[in-house]
Amino acid sequence: MSAVRAQSYLWLAQxxxxxxxxxxxxxxxxxxxxxxxxxxxxxxxxxxxRGSIGWAxxxxxxxxxxxxxxxxxxxxxxAEWVGVRGRPVDLTLVLFALALLASGLRAVYAVTRP
Amino acid sequence: xSAPQSRLKERSLPLGGTARSAKGAHIPAGPPQGANGAPSxxxxxxALTNAAASEGVHNTANTASxxxxxxxxxxxxxxxxxVVHRVSGLTLTLFLPLHFWALGMLLEEAPAFxxxxxxxxxxxxxLxxxxxxxxxxxxxxxxxxxxFVEFVGWRAETQKTFFALGAGAAIACALAxxxxxx
Numbered sequence: 001m002s003a004v005r006a007q008s009y010l011w012l013a014q015x016x017x018x019x020x021x022x023x024x025x026x027x028x029x030x031x032x033x034x035x036x037x038x039x040x041x042x043x044x045x046x047x048x049x050r051g052s053i054g055w056a057x058x059x060x061x062x063x064x065x066x067x068x069x070x071x072x073x074x075x076x077x078x079a080e081w082v083g084v085r086g087r088p089v090d091l092t093l094v095l096f097a098l099a100l101l102a103s104g105l106r107a108v109y110a111v112t113r114p
Numbered sequence: 115x116s117a118p119q120s121r122l123k124e125r126s127l128p129l130g131g132t133a134r135s136a137k138g139a140h141i142p143a144g145p146p147q148g149a150n151g152a153p154s155x156x157x158x159x160x161a162l163t164n165a166a167a168s169e170g171v172h173n174t175a176n177t178a179s180x181x182x183x184x185x186x187x188x189x190x191x192x193x194x195x196x197v198v199h200r201v202s203g204l205t206l207t208l209f210l211p212l213h214f215w216a217l218g219m220l221l222e223e224a225p226a227f228x229x230x231x232x233x234x235x236x237x238x239x240x241l242x243x244x245x246x247x248x249x250x251x252x253x254x255x256x257x258x259x260x261x262f263v264e265f266v267g268w269r270a271e272t273q274k275t276f277f278a279l280g281a282g283a284a285i286a287c288a289l290a291x292x293x294x295x296x
Contacts, residue, residue: 015261015264015265018261022258022261029287033291036294070203070210073200073207077203100211103211104214107213107215107217109221110220
């Protein structure tokens with residue numbers, strides 16, 4: 001894949017994930033502002049989310065979009081502000097994306113499992 | 115992709131200052147500059163400078179011209195919108211692993227998670243949480259603005275209104291969180 005084509009896909013992935021995140025973050029902000037009112041606790045969080053397929057799907061999509069979006073943004077910052085780019089950086093960022101995805105999905109499972 | 119490139123050129127004009135500076139820049143094909151948020155106007159000067167650097171542009175006069183444009187662009191609200199968007203995104207990215215790790219505690223150790231939550235009730239932790247909510251809200255507002263600019267249209271006269279609305283909504287979110295938090 002040519003570098004230009006790869007950049008095009010990254011641009012597209014960044015925008016597509018941003019569109020998902022726009023909706024997810026609005027819901028997340030509203031949820032945080034509401035649930036924090038009573039004070040947070042493990043029991044309170046689990047009562048809301050445990051066994052909920054709806055929250056599992058929502059947070060799963062949220063994590064997937066974040067795992068795509070954040071490393072691409074980080075790649076731009078590393079290239080423009082730090083001046084590091086190239087295959088080793090890209091491979092590290094792929095690993096970072098996978099780590100975010102795995103730890104994020106683990107967190108989703110932790111709060112939504114039956 | 116020629117469309118994003120041509121749009122970049124058009125949109126970089128208000129910040130680049132002159133049509134000459136935009137024309138003079140050697141911009142590689144494709145949307146990488148778009149990925150840097152260039153269509154917002156905010157990062158266009160940086161994109162131009164980077165493009166010049168990465169393409170090996172050694173013309174001193176041109177380089178000086180980019181730098182002058184950079185400085186002028188720094189006074190534009192779009193530049194600060196770009197900086198805020200980037201810094202908030204970086205902050206959120208660095209926070210994510212901690213967030214996921216903490217929530218992952220609920221898999222086995224609810225008491226450990228509650229102990230962690232009690233630690234977050236300290237005033238400084240509350241302040242940090244509120245700043246994270248502000249970062250999330252401000253990044254959302256900046257992202258919506260970028261999506262709007264890229265997929266709907268760029269109009270110079272509405273940009274400052276976007277910045278003001280985004281900043282206002284983000285601060286309102288952070289305040290709502292801070293006032294509700296216990």
